[in-house]
Amino acid sequence: MTALPASAVSGALLIGAVLPLLPFLGRIARLAATIAHEVGHCVVVVPFGGRIRRIDLHADGSGEAWVSLGRVPGAVRWLVRVLNLFAGYSAPLWAGALLVTGAVVGTPWLPVVVLGVVGLVALAFVRNWFGLLVVVGFDALALWVALRPSGLTLLVVAALGAAFLVDGLRSLLQVLRWLLTGARVQTDFHIAAAEMRLPAVVWFVLFLGVNGVAVWAARGPLLAVWDTVVVGVRAVVGA
Template identity: 80%
Template sequence: MTTAAPALVPIALLVGAVLPFVPAAGRVARIAATIAHEVGHAVVVVPFGGRIRRIELHPDGSGEAWVQLGGVPGAVRWLVRVLNLFAGYSAPIWVGVLLVTGVLHASRWLPVAVLGVVGLVALAFVRNWFGLLVVIGFDALALWVALRPSDATVLVVAAVGAFFVVDGLRSVVQVARWLLTGARVQTDFHIAAAEMRVPAGLWFVLFLAVNALAVWLARGPLLETWATVVSALRALV
């Protein structure tokens, strides 16, 4: 991937970071984050013998993934259920981190690989017409980045990556707010609570702990990427 003018990359990052809080545009863009959320479920289940029966994406930005774990060996089934639970809200954040890292390190193939995996898995499992239209658009973006690398693709990937990270964190904070206020919602944590008789709040705390461990294990490259972002923003200011 070519390197865009240094002053433009931090601007793209800022645009992507602000997008989740723009009322109309944020709701539309959130469908892309939902794709990553639902694909996260598929990525952790299928390798263990589980099946994704279908994924649906809805115009309001929500999505659903129907998972079957019958083919998963009994010895690891509980672990796969937990991974499936945690993968949804984790996926957009980590996808965004990988995209931003690829841009800042001038890597062409890391963003292509990330967008390609998300796009192909979604295309394989999305079954409703609205979802298919959205996924086709997402795959078109991945093809554009892969086949026509340019300064424009760098800036778009930077904005998309920043959007995924910020919107993913926004979703996690929103879930925390729902749990604290006792709102009647149906998140992955509430579904797990109903299935496994463990409070949704406890599942959420475990989710935070697992992701904190992942951040600690990847602290080297994450701190390097963060330092590069801060340096670019300071240069912009």
């Protein structure tokens, strides 16, 4: 499949970027990002011997994931615990970046892999009825992209990727506001603070540092995608 016009992809990205900010559609976009968030918590522990217990999704857009680290070797358990905590807020951002990259390049396979991994893990481990209904809808989208690849599916993928990125950034800004105001909340960073005796703000800074290093390592393809998006946005705005 050939790459779509940059203006078309950028138009889809702009639509997707607005979705998380709308009253009703924002809740739907938030649920999709929450699926990626909770799956991110889970999948990073499996290569080290961890086990996924269950995932719950709630109507308010929140979610919970339970994993067991009992089989993880003691020498690396602390590292796996940190990776588990960091992966939640990282997953929507990196999933969004991969979806946008697939749309910009014009290949459905990268989005299929991303949506497939997230959708299959969620379907296997979501245990509440509301969560299952949400995941079935998510998996239907993944199947559509996989079985009927077209320009339209790539535009939908671009919009979903942008929604993931915006909602992921919105969540981080919300956490930053809570940290600055000292709000009594239970984020991944506060859980880490309670378990490993470093302030939540330190864990937040470490999270930003780790992801900053990852962005720097992947700067080549990320900048190429960014340049394409900028050209497309200018074409859309100029039109």
